[in-house]
Amino acid sequence: MDFKPFDARHYPMLAVGEGYEAWAPTYDTVVQDEMDLRLLAHLTTVDWASAGCVVDLACGTGRIGLWLHGQGVAKLDGLDLTPAMLRRAQARGVYDRLLEGDVRDTGLPAARYDLALMVLADEHLEDLVPMYREVARITKAGACFVMVGYHPHFMLNGIPTHFNRASGQPVAIETYVHLLSDHFKAARQAGWGLLEMDEGLVDEAWLAKKPRWAKYRNHPVSFAMVWRRP
Numbered sequence: 001m002d003f004k005p006f007d008a009r010h011y012p013m014l015a016v017g018e019g020y021e022a023w024a025p026t027y028d029t030v031v032q033d034e035m036d037l038r039l040l041a042h043l044t045t046v047d048w049a050s051a052g053c054v055v056d057l058a059c060g061t062g063r064i065g066l067w068l069h070g071q072g073v074a075k076l077d078g079l080d081l082t083p084a085m086l087r088r089a090q091a092r093g094v095y096d097r098l099l100e101g102d103v104r105d106t107g108l109p110a111a112r113y114d115l116a117l118m119v120l121a122d123e124h125l126e127d128l129v130p131m132y133r134e135v136a137r138i139t140k141a142g143a144c145f146v147m148v149g150y151h152p153h154f155m156l157n158g159i160p161t162h163f164n165r166a167s168g169q170p171v172a173i174e175t176y177v178h179l180l181s182d183h184f185k186a187a188r189q190a191g192w193g194l195l196e197m198d199e200g201l202v203d204e205a206w207l208a209k210k211p212r213w214a215k216y217r218n219h220p221v222s223f224a225m226v227w228r229r230p
Contacts, residue, residue: 001177008158011172016124017081019173020060023163024084027061030163034206036119036148037067039224045196046144046226048073052114055079055138057103058121062089068117069094077113079106104130108138115139119148120222123161123175128182132190136229145192145227151199151220152177183225192227199223 014022023030049072056065059078068076077097080086086098101107103118104125116135125131135145150161160172184194200222202213 003175020082021084054115057118062092117146122149128186136190147225196226
């Protein structure tokens, strides 16, 4: 769904590659653990330490890879569209391989991975189906796919993925609205079955870090889904 009719902030909109190249130096100071890592930690259907070969899609600066390493993941690859993000991920020292590529056409071998993750990236895809199909292609039968996303509720309230440039100018990154039902339909088309789902709310932990978000108290800001291949 096109984000433009909902846009309440009208920041300059950057293409994905350009946006994340510019955001890379400050990304880790902006994205809070309550957005994604807390949801990952609450999942009950994934045994991280026994996951086998894992791929972190849209791995960014390697925040998720570092967390996975701490959970006992021993074999970990990462893929991202943006060289500046990959350089920061490389510095973490937790990935066996880091590759530049698109989550819709990764170039990775078929049936390689026991577990795949993609965190805070789906809103940049106009169509979800190619991504879900590609993840199905690169994972083994019985594999799981963990998806964590920026909740469409916030996008429908007019707030895109955004950050401040070094100059202080706020800018947004190309954003599309995907309802949770859109994820379900796209994943089912690609052969995935839903195991688990959770949503992250703006709560006291959020407000301790971002008190200006008080008007969004108890609003859903992120979601997590665990899918499994037959």
